[in-house]
Amino acid sequence: MAGCSTSEGGGHNITDKNESDGEIVSMIDVLNADNDLEEEANAVLGDSDDKCCTFPQGYLGRQALYACETCCPDGLSEAAICLACSYECHEGHDLYELYTKRHIRCDCGNTKFQNLTCKIFPNKTEINDENKYNQNYKGLYCTCKRPYPDPDDEVADEMIQCVVCEDWYHGRHLGIGPPEYMDYQEMICTTCMDKHSFLWAYTVDSIETKCIENQEDTKPVEIENKNTVEEEKTDNVQGEEAPPAKRSRQTDYDTVSSAQEEKTENTSSAANEAANKTTDEATQEDTKDGLKPANENKLEHSNEESELGCILDELMKRSLKPAQHATFWPSGWRAKLCACLKCKELYKLNHLEFLPNLSDTVLAYEERGKAKQTPGVTQYDRGIQALSHMHRTQQIEVISEYNDLQSELKDYLRKFSDEGKVVQEEDIKIFFEGLKTRKRQRSDVAVQNFCR
Secondary structure: OOEEEEOOOOOOOHHHOOOOOOHHEOOHHHHHHHHHOOOOOOHOOOOOOOOOOOOOHOEEEOOOEEOOOOOOOOOOOOEEEEEEHHHHHOOOOEEEEEEOOEEEEOOOOOOOOOOOOOOOOOOOOOOOOOOOOHHHHHHHHHOOOOOOOOOOOOOOOEEEOOOOOOOOHHHOOOOOOOOOOOOEEEEEOEEEHOOOHHHHHHOOOOOOOOOOOOOOOOOOOOOOOOOOOOOOHHHHHHHOOOOOHHHHOHHHHHHHHHHHHHHHHHHHHHHHHHHHHHHHHHHHHHHHHOOOHHHOOOOOOHHHHHHHOOHHHHOOOOOOOOOOOOOOOOHHHHHOOOOOOHHHHHHHHHHOOOOHHHHHHHHHHHHHHHOOOOOOOEEEEEEHHHHHHHHHHHHHHHHHHHHHEEEEEEHHHHHHHHHOOOHHHHHHHHHHHHHHHHHHHHHHHHHHHOOO
């Protein structure tokens, strides 16, 4: 466990005395780590509104979210809180940081909260019907259903978010480690791959495909792998093929295909003629008005894939080997997903409409957040700026709280310096837990006095 070495009052050489206690880091390391955390915070929070409740904006594509254990403890239903409400309505509460999630509308103050009214936007609907919640809203993660950080888990492990269900998983619980031959951008967990098994057609072999050409029926689809050695390696990693029942269930893709095949044969000619006529008319109107045709605003790869036919059809012709493990996907993999009408219906059937949307990725969200940041402005600078806009009474309270924190932390750390001990991560957690408890006690006293 990492710790911070402190040396105060010309005291002790802590590093020499405690090398056996665990990994020791200097204050320079701590400051560098703090800068990394600040950059990460700017990326995660930068594209979210910290002033206004996001409820009026509806179900946002992606935003930073929180869950409140104080307001919704075990036994009560899950609820989502936007960034602004976490500051204004739940200050001092025990919050679960959920990172980012898609298609969620802020619940703060609705009927999920028994004794809370949103201070920013109180006129909310009773419930947000389209919100989907998972165990993260109760502070649990992964297939092991444990909290993070987990005080009982001594294994250092990376937590990775599934792009489909948006739960977080320990790397060691994914059934397979991240591939060494590529830098992955996203991960899909074992459960989601099993549920949406048509995605196996796009894995490993097709991810590394340089060209997929729809040629004559007598010619096979050309699939050119980046590394054929890695293909063999992957087959070995996957091990035995899935049981026949799982293999024969060729995905929900078959459901869509069989349901649409007859309909497509009977109506394709009329539909194509009508679509071409409508497109031509729309194009003429748009051109006459000096506007771009509306279909140019579609995903960049839509037209190309329409010309090639259904890419998924071609990929499904190969022998697939679904396996019981997660999959890792490189940057840009979503742009290779087929965008034909049949596949769009498939995405809709599986509630995966977001997959072809390149702006849905966490990377795209973070890039938007970074673009909104003023270069060279730190969190400290923003804090000072916010302080300058406060009322004088609020300024005094904030400065007083800061001075108290500084004094208490200094006294707490001095004990470690005097005794020549390394400050461990657990020690810092204990300090802030005690600080939070004392603050809650002061708040309770203030409320009782006010009620009298």
